Amino acid sequence: MAEPGKRAVAQWRRWALANLGPFAALFTTNFGSAWLILAPVVSLVATYAPRRLFRTYFNLFLRRRSRRLLNVVDPYVTIDISEPGGEVRYSRYGPVSDNDSTYEEVKAYLSGAAREQDARELRAEGAREGNGLVVSMRDGQDVADEFRGVPLWWSSVVARDVQGQRKGDRRFQRLTFHLSHRALVVDEYLPHVRRQGREILFSNRRRRLYTNSKSRDSYSYEYKSWSYIDFDHPTTFDTLAMDRAKKRDIIHDLDTFRNSREFYRRAGKPWKRGYLLYGPPGTGKSTMVAAMANYLDYDIYDVELTVVHTNSDLRKLLIDTTSKSIIVIEDIDCTLDVTGDRAGRPRRRANGGGDADDRPRDSVTLSGLLNFIDGLWSACTGERIVVFTTNHVERLDPALIRRGRMDMHIEMSYCRFEAFQTLAKNYLDIDDHDDLFAAVGEVLREENLTPADVAECLMAARRAGSGEPSPCLQILIDELKKRAVEKAKAEAEAKARAEAQAKAWAEAEARAAVEANAAARDRAMATHSNV
Numbered sequence: 001m002a003e004p005g006k007r008a009v010a011q012w013r014r015w016a017l018a019n020l021g022p023f024a025a026l027f028t029t030n031f032g033s034a035w036l037i038l039a040p041v042v043s044l045v046a047t048y049a050p051r052r053l054f055r056t057y058f059n060l061f062l063r064r065r066s067r068r069l070l071n072v073v074d075p076y077v078t079i080d081i082s083e084p085g086g087e088v089r090y091s092r093y094g095p096v097s098d099n100d101s102t103y104e105e106v107k108a109y110l111s112g113a114a115r116e117q118d119a120r121e122l123r124a125e126g127a128r129e130g131n132g133l134v135v136s137m138r139d140g141q142d143v144a145d146e147f148r149g150v151p152l153w154w155s156s157v158v159a160r161d162v163q164g165q166r167k168g169d170r171r172f173q174r175l176t177f178h179l180s181h182r183a184l185v186v187d188e189y190l191p192h193v194r195r196q197g198r199e200i201l202f203s204n205r206r207r208r209l210y211t212n213s214k215s216r217d218s219y220s221y222e223y224k225s226w227s228y229i230d231f232d233h234p235t236t237f238d239t240l241a242m243d244r245a246k247k248r249d250i251i252h253d254l255d256t257f258r259n260s261r262e263f264y265r266r267a268g269k270p271w272k273r274g275y276l277l278y279g280p281p282g283t284g285k286s287t288m289v290a291a292m293a294n295y296l297d298y299d300i301y302d303v304e305l306t307v308v309h310t311n312s313d314l315r316k317l318l319i320d321t322t323s324k325s326i327i328v329i330e331d332i333d334c335t336l337d338v339t340g341d342r343a344g345r346p347r348r349r350a351n352g353g354g355d356a357d358d359r360p361r362d363s364v365t366l367s368g369l370l371n372f373i374d375g376l377w378s379a380c381t382g383e384r385i386v387v388f389t390t391n392h393v394e395r396l397d398p399a400l401i402r403r404g405r406m407d408m409h410i411e412m413s414y415c416r417f418e419a420f421q422t423l424a425k426n427y428l429d430i431d432d433h434d435d436l437f438a439a440v441g442e443v444l445r446e447e448n449l450t451p452a453d454v455a456e457c458l459m460a461a462r463r464a465g466s467g468e469p470s471p472c473l474q475i476l477i478d479e480l481k482k483r484a485v486e487k488a489k490a491e492a493e494a495k496a497r498a499e500a501q502a503k504a505w506a507e508a509e510a511r512a513a514v515e516a517n518a519a520a521r522d523r524a525m526a527t528h529s530n531v
C-alpha cells in the first residue's frame with residue numbers, strides 16, 4: 001500500500017495533468033473551444049476513475065499494439081507440455097488419466113525423432129515397463145520435425161524461476177511453430193504426436209495376460225475384476241501349424257482390422273472384431289490366440305465365466321479392459337448355456353455337469369453375453385478383439401455366432417501335411433526330407449491326429465533319435481501309428497461310456513416317470529375312495 005504522502009502527490013499530479021492541458025488550451029485560439037468542453041470531463045474522470053482502470057486499459061492497448069508488432073518481428077508460437085507435478089501415476093492398466101500421460105507420450109514420440117536426427121546429447125531411461133529404453137533429448141537439445149510439410153521444432157527445457165534457478169527437476173517439452181499453422185498443430189499435429197507416442201510406449205511395455213478372479217480386494221472389500229501376469233508366450237504365426245492359405249487369410253484379416261481405425265470411425269462402428277475358433281481338443285485354438293496376441297502386440301483378457309455372477313458383473317469386466325486387447329472366452333459351450341434351443345426343455349451341460357437350469361438365478365445369461373459382445377462397445381474406445389473357442393460349434397446358439405458378432409469363423413482342424421511341415425521345422429529344424437516326409441504325410445492323411453498329438457510324438461522321436469532327422473522321422477512314423485491306434489481305442493471306449501451313460505439316464509428318467517405316474521394314480525384313488 002502507498003504511503004499517505006505519496007498518495008496525495010500522485011493524486012495532485014493526476015489532477016494537474018488532466019487540467020493543465022485545458023488551461024493551456026484556453027490561451028490558444030484553434031482548440032480552445034474544444035478543450036473548454038472536454039476539460040471538465042477529462043478532469044472528472046482523471047480525478048475519480050480508479051487508477052487501476054486506466055492502467056488496465058493502457059496495458060491492453062500497449063499489449064495489443066506490441067503483439068501486432070511482435071507478430072511481424074517474431075511470428076513463432078510456443079506450446080509447453082510440462083512434466084506432470086509428481087510422479088506419473090499408473091494404475092494397473094496404464095496412466096491414471098490422459099493429462100498425466102501427455103508428457104510421457106510426447107517424450108516417447110520425440111525419442112523416435114531424436115534417434116533419427118542429429119540430436120547428439122541424448123538421455124536414456126529404462127522404460128516404465130519392459131526391458132526397452134526410452135531415449136530422449138538432454139535439456140537444451142532441439143529436434144526438428146515436419147508434419148504435412150510444416151516445419152516444427154521441439155526443445156527440452158528445464159523450468160527455472162525468475163532468478164534463473166532450476167525449479168527442482170520439472171521439465172517441459174517446448175514446441176515452436178509459425179503462428180499461421182496454429183490450427184493444424186493444435187487440431188492435428190498434437191493428437192498425432194500423442195497417438196504415435198502412445199504406440200511407442202505400448203510397444204515398449206510388457207504384455208499382460210489378465211484373468212478375472214473371485215478374490216476380494218483387501219481394501220475395498222469389492223470383487224477385484226482382473227489380475228494379471230506377464231504374457232510371454234513364444235508362439236507366433238510362423239510356429240503355428242495349420243494350412244498355409246488359412247493362416248494367410250487370418251493374418252490379412254488381422255492386418256486389415258488393425259489398420260482400419262479411420263474406416264470404423266467413418267462408418268460409426270465400434271472398432272472390434274470377433275473370431276470363433278472351433279475344432280477338436282488339441283488342434284491349437286489356445287495357441288492361435290497366443291499367436292494373434294503376439295502378432296498384434298495386444299494384451300489378453302481370459303474371461304472365466306464360471307466366476308462371473310451376474311450380467312452386470314460381466315459388463316463391469318468389459319469396461320475394465322484396455323484398448324488393444326483380445327478378450328477370450330474359452331470353451332464357451334461348457335461355461336454357459338449358449339446352445340441352440342434356449343426356449344426348450346432343460347438340457348444337460350456340454351461338459352456333463354448338471355442341467356442348464358440348475359444354474360443359480362444370478363448367473364450370466366446368453367442375452368447378457370450378447371450385450372457384452374455388441375451392446376456395450378459404445379462404452380469403450382480403442383480396438384478390441386473377442387475370441388470364443390469351442391470344441392462343439394454345432395451346440396452354439398446361432399445368435400451368438402452370427403456374422404457381425406463373430407466376424408470370422410476359423411476351423412482348427414486335424415494335422416495334415418502342411419501343418420506337419422511347420423511342426424517338423426519347430427521341433428527338428430528341418431524343412432523337408434526325401435522319402436520320410438511323404439511317408440509321414442501318408443499317415444496323417446489317413447489318421448485324424450491333432451497337432452498336439454503330432455507335437456508330442458515329435459518330442460518323443462526327437463529324444464529317441466537324438467535330434468538326427470532320419471532316425472527321428474522313422475521313429476515319428478511309428479509313434480504316429482501307435483498314437484492313432486491308441487486314440488481310436490480311447491475314442492471307442494469314450495463313445496461306449498457316453499452311450500451307457502445316456503442309456504442309464506434314459507432308464508432313470510423312465511423309472512422316475514413310472515413312479516410319478518404310480519404316485520398320481522394312488523393319489524387319485526385315495527381321493528376317489530374318500531369321496
Ligand SMILES: Nc1ncnc2c1ncn2[C@@H]1O[C@H](COP(=O)(O)OP(=O)(O)OP(=O)(O)O)[C@@H](O)[C@H]1O
Nearest residue numbers: 239240241280281282283284285286287451452455
Ligand atoms: N496348430 C498348432 N500349432 C502348433 N502347436 C500346436 C498346435 N495345436 C496344438 N499345438 C500344441 O499342442 C498344445 C495344446 O494345444 P492347444 O491348447 O492350443 O489346443 P486347443 O485346441 O486349445 O485344445 P483344447 O480345446 O483342449 O483347449 C500346445 O501347447 C501346442 O504345443
